[in-house]
Amino acid sequence: MPELPEVETIRRELDREVAGKKIASVEVTGTRTVRRGTKKQLVDRLVGHTIKGARRKGKYLCLVLDDGGWLVIHLRMSGQLLKAAPKDPKPKHTHVVVTFAQGGQLRFVDPRTFGEVFVVDPARLVEDAPDLAELGWDPLEEGITLPSLAQLLLSRRMQLKALLSDQKIVAGLGNIYTDEILHAAGLRYDRQSNTLTSQEIRRLSRAILEVLHDAIAARGSSLADEQYVDLSGRPGTYQLQHQVHARDGKACPRCRATIEKAKYQGRSTYYCPSCQV
DNA sequence: CGATCTACCTGATGGC
DNA sequence: TGCCATCAGGTAGATC
Numbered sequence: 001m002p003e004l005p006e007v008e009t010i011r012r013e014l015d016r017e018v019a020g021k022k023i024a025s026v027e028v029t030g031t032r033t034v035r036r037g038t039k040k041q042l043v044d045r046l047v048g049h050t051i052k053g054a055r056r057k058g059k060y061l062c063l064v065l066d067d068g069g070w071l072v073i074h075l076r077m078s079g080q081l082l083k084a085a086p087k088d089p090k091p092k093h094t095h096v097v098v099t100f101a102q103g104g105q106l107r108f109v110d111p112r113t114f115g116e117v118f119v120v121d122p123a124r125l126v127e128d129a130p131d132l133a134e135l136g137w138d139p140l141e142e143g144i145t146l147p148s149l150a151q152l153l154l155s156r157r158m159q160l161k162a163l164l165s166d167q168k169i170v171a172g173l174g175n176i177y178t179d180e181i182l183h184a185a186g187l188r189y190d191r192q193s194n195t196l197t198s199q200e201i202r203r204l205s206r207a208i209l210e211v212l213h214d215a216i217a218a219r220g221s222s223l224a225d226e227q228y229v230d231l232s233g234r235p236g237t238y239q240l241q242h243q244v245h246a247r248d249g250k251a252c253p254r255c256r257a258t259i260e261k262a263k264y265q266g267r268s269t270y271y272c273p274s275c276q277v
Numbered sequence: 278c279g280a281t282c283t284a285c286c287t288g289a290t291g292g293c
Numbered sequence: 294t295g296c297c298a299t300c301a302g303g304t305a306g307a308t309c
Contacts, residue, residue: 077302110287114286156278158279167304175303224289225301
């Protein structure tokens with residue numbers, strides 16, 4: 001489900017909603033959600049601690065604890081974080097419930113159970129969470145200079161969509177936003193990264209930042225199934241601004257050619273065959 | 278190194 | 294109405 005704009009939307013809400021709150025109890029009912037360490041280790045590690053704030057690393061959410069540890073959440077395809085009151089009925093597929101001393105709960109709901117919750121000491125990231133440690137450039141966190149983006153593209157011989165969605169190279173992009181970014185940049189998904197001109201690299205750089213900023217301003221994208229919702233259960237609105245994603249058969253907003261759908265890496269890719277080269 | 282495929286799951290949707 | 298195939302925001306691992 002969520003990519004960088006959705007995760008960032010949730011991070012900002014978490015920073016407002018749970019920072020300063022003390023964890024009174026943690027209930028883990030899911031059987032697959034806690035995979036690194038045992039459920040008991042997770043619960044013991046959390047209870048009594050206060051959350052200082054929320055950070056984002058690519059598509060990972062990290063709740064920073066008062067002892068420096070991170071409560072890490074990855075939503076994968078169908079995970080949701082929802083704030084709730086203890087008396088609220090629990091949705092199906094609620095796997096983890098954190099109850100705060102000040103009242104209120106944070107719930108992790110995940111029908112497809114690909115999502116994950118774990119605690120890690122950031123000083124031991126390389127050993128204990130290599131997936132987190134090896135994340136690539138985060139377009140929102142650190143600015144990247146044109147020469148370093150050029151280096152990143154030209155030093156490899158990869159198709160652009162594969163490159164942009166590789167979390168070890170660029171952190172946070174997935175199926176929706178690579179399609180939208182590549183359209184905004186006028187580049188095809190299967191274009192070889194080492195053939196870009198400096199002008200195309202500049203366009204790509206601008207497209208990445210522009211699409212992500214606009215998407216965050218719209219609080220992310222929710223598709224027809226509304227799998228993605230924010231902490232309060234509300235969908236985002238950026239899908240209304242999608243130019244190509246899930247718009248096959250419609251006219252390209254830029255050149256009026258018909259948008260096509262292709263199978264790429266086992267999933268759907270949408271692009272304009274006329275203005276993306 | 279890079280491309281391709283599979284698996285992990287539940288649920289919604291569309292065709293017949 | 295039901296049954297079946299297909300598809301969905303992600304990622305790791307195997308294979309070539």
